[in-house]
Amino acid sequence: MDGIPYYPVNDFGPLMKGMVIGGVGILHVFLAQFAIGGGLLLLYFERLAQQGKERDARAFVDGYFQILVLISFVVGALTGVAMWFTTIQVGARTIGLMIDQFHWLWATEWIAFSVEVAAGYAFVRVGRQLDDRGRIRLLALYATASWFSLFWINGILSWQLTPGRYLDGGGVWAGFFNPSFWPSLIFRTAVAMALAALAACVVINTLAMDRERRAALIRRASRFALPMALMPLLALWYLAVIPEDSRSWLLGGSMAMTMFVGIAAGASLLIGAYAIVGLVVKRLYISGATATLLLALAFGATAAGEFVREGARKPYTVRGVLYSNSLTPAEVAHLRQTGATATDPYPLRDESRYPSPQLVHGAKVMRALCDACHTMHGANGLVELTRTWTDDQLRQNVAKLQRTKSFMPPFAGNAADVEALVQLLRWERDGGPAVWRAQAPDQATLDQIARWLDEAGTTQVEVRR
Numbered sequence: 157m158d159g160i161p162y163y164p165v166n167d168f169g170p171l172m173k174g175m176v177i178g179g180v181g182i183l184h185v186f187l188a189q190f191a192i193g194g195g196l197l198l199l200y201f202e203r204l205a206q207q208g209k210e211r212d213a214r215a216f217v218d219g220y221f222q223i224l225v226l227i228s229f230v231v232g233a234l235t236g237v238a239m240w241f242t243t244i245q246v247g248a249r250t251i252g253l254m255i256d257q258f259h260w261l262w263a264t265e266w267i268a269f270s271v272e273v274a275a276g277y278a279f280v281r282v283g284r285q286l287d288d289r290g291r292i293r294l295l296a297l298y299a300t301a302s303w304f305s306l307f308w309i310n311g312i313l314s315w316q317l318t319p320g321r322y323l324d325g326g327g328v329w330a331g332f333f334n335p336s337f338w339p340s341l342i343f344r345t346a347v348a349m350a351l352a353a354l355a356a357c358v359v360i361n362t363l364a365m366d367r368e369r370r371a372a373l374i375r376r377a378s379r380f381a382l383p384m385a386l387m388p389l390l391a392l393w394y395l396a397v398i399p400e401d402s403r404s405w406l407l408g409g410s411m412a413m414t415m416f417v418g419i420a421a422g423a424s425l426l427i428g429a430y431a432i433v434g435l436v437v438k439r440l441y442i443s444g445a446t447a448t449l450l451l452a453l454a455f456g457a458t459a460a461g462e463f464v465r466e467g468a469r470k471p472y473t474v475r476g477v478l479y480s481n482s483l484t485p486a487e488v489a490h491l492r493q494t495g496a497t498a499t500d501p502y503p504l505r506d507e508s509r510y511p512s513p514q515l516v517h518g519a520k521v522m523r524a525l526c527d528a529c530h531t532m533h534g535a536n537g538l539v540e541l542t543r544t545w546t547d548d549q550l551r552q553n554v555a556k557l558q559r560t561k562s563f564m565p566p567f568a569g570n571a572a573d574v575e576a577l578v579q580l581l582r583w584e585r586d587g588g589p590a591v592w593r594a595q596a597p598d599q600a601t602l603d604q605i606a607r608w609l610d611e612a613g614t615t616q617v618e619v620r621r
C-alpha cells in the first residue's frame with residue numbers, strides 16, 4: 157500500500173485537467189472517425205467506378221483521397237500523438253493501467269493503424285498507376301485496417317466505463333468485450349460513415365464538373381448517411397448497458413450532462429433528417445457551404461457526445477478500479493489513516509505564496525485529491541462553488557464528498573487534511589491576505605470532522621433504483 161505511485165504534476169491554470177484532455181480528444185476522435193468512414197466510402201466509389209456504374213467515381217476517389225490523407229493523417233496523427241502527451245501528463249496512472257491490462261491488444265491496434273497509414277500513403281503515391289485489382293486491394297486494405305483500429309481501441313475505451321465481468325476476475329477478453337463494446341462500436345461506425353458522407357459532399361462541390369454530374373456523386377455519397385437512421389436505437393442500447401448512476405445523470409441527474417445529451421441528439425437528428433429525407437429521399441442538391449455547415453454541426457455533436465461519455469464515468473477513470481484522482485478504492489481507506497499527502501514527494505511550485513504551513517498543506521491536498529476535476533478560481537472552481545457556505549458546511553461537505561455529489565470520490569485523507577483544505581478555500585475566497593487566522597485548528601473541530609469522515613465511510617455510494 158505504500159507503493160502509491162506519484163507522477164510529476166501539471167497545472168494548466170484556469171483549465172482543469174479533464175478539459176485539456178477532452179479538448180484534444182474530441183478533435184482526435186472526430187478526425188479518426190472521418191478517416192475510418194472515408195476508407196469505406198472510397199472503397200464503395202472505387203467499386204462503382206470499376207463496375208462502370210458512375211462515370212465520375214474515379215475522379216472523386218483520387219480527389220477525396222488527397223484530402224483525406226492531408227487532413228486525417230496529418231492532423232489526425234498529430235492529435236493522436238498529442239493524446240499520448242496529454243494523457244501521460246494528466247492521467248499517467250490511468251493510461252499506465254490501460255497499457256498494462258491491454259498491452260498486446262493495444263499493440264495490435266497500433267499495427268492496424270500502421271497498416272492503415274502505410275496503405276493510405278501507398279495509395280496517394282501510386283494509386284493512379286495501379287490497375288483495377290491493385291487499386292481495390294489497396295483500398296480494401298486501407299478500409300479494413302482503419303476499421304479494425306476502431307475495433308481495438310473501442311474495446312479498451314469502453315472498458316473504462318463498463319468493465320463488466322472484468323471486475324469479477326474475468327480477464328482481458330471479458331474486459332475487452334465489455335457490455336458497451338458492441339453498441340459503441342456500431343454507433344461509432346455509423347458516425348464515421350455519416351462524417352465521410354458529409355465530407356464527400358464538400359469535396360464533390362470542389363470538383364470541376366457540371367452540376368448534374370456532381371449531383372449524381374452526391375446521391376451516391378449520401379447513402380453513407382443512411383446508417384444514421386439506426387442511431388436512436390443504438391443510443392438507447394448504449395444507455396441500457398451503462399451503469400445505473402451514469403444513466404441517471406444523463407437523464408436529468410446532472411443538468412450539464414443532460415443538456416449535452418440533448419445537443420448531441422438534437423444535432424444528430426437534424427443532420428440525419430437532412431441527409432436521409434433531403435438527400436436520399438428527395439434527392440436534393442447540397443452546396444459546399446451547406447455541407448460544411450452540417451459537418452460543423454456534426455463536430456458539435458461529436459464534442460457533446462464525447463463529453464457525455466467521459467462525464468458519465470465519474471468519479472472513476474476506470475469504473476470500480478481507479479478514481480479520477482488516480483487513487484484506487486483501497487488506497488482511499490489507507491490514506492484516511494496516513495493523510496493524503498504523507499508520501500507525495502513533490503513540492504509546490506508556489507509555496508512562498510502561502511502565509512502558513514497549514515495553507516501549504518491544503519494546497520497539496522487540493523492538488524492530490526481535487527484538481528483532476530476542479531480548479532481554484534477557473535473551470536469548476538472550488539472557491540466559487542463554496543463561496544456562500546459556512547465553514548462547518550464546507551467541512552462537512554468535503555468530509556462527506558461522495559455524498560455531497562455522487563460523481564465525486566470519497567475523501568482520501570484525514571481530518572487535518574479536510575481542515576487544511578477548508579482553510580485554503582477560505583483564504584483564497586478572501587483574496588489571499590498576508591496574515592491568516594489561527595495557525596492550528598482546535599481539537600474539537602478536528603474531532604467533528606473525523607466523525608463526519610467516519611459517517612461517510614471510504615466507499616462510493618452505490619446508486620440503485
Ligand code: HEC
Binds near residue numbers: 530554
Ligand atoms: C471526479 C471528479 C471530481 C473530483 C476528484 C472532485 N470533484 Fe468536486 N465536483 C465534481 C463535479 C463534476 C461537481 C459538480 C459541479 C456542479 O454541480 O456544477 C463537483 C462539485 C463540488 C462541490 C460543490 C457541490 C455542491 O453541492 O454544490 C464542491 C464543494 C466540491 N466539488 C469539492 C471538491 C473537493 C474539495 C474535492 C477534492 C477533495 C473534489 N471536489 C474532488 C467533480 C469532482
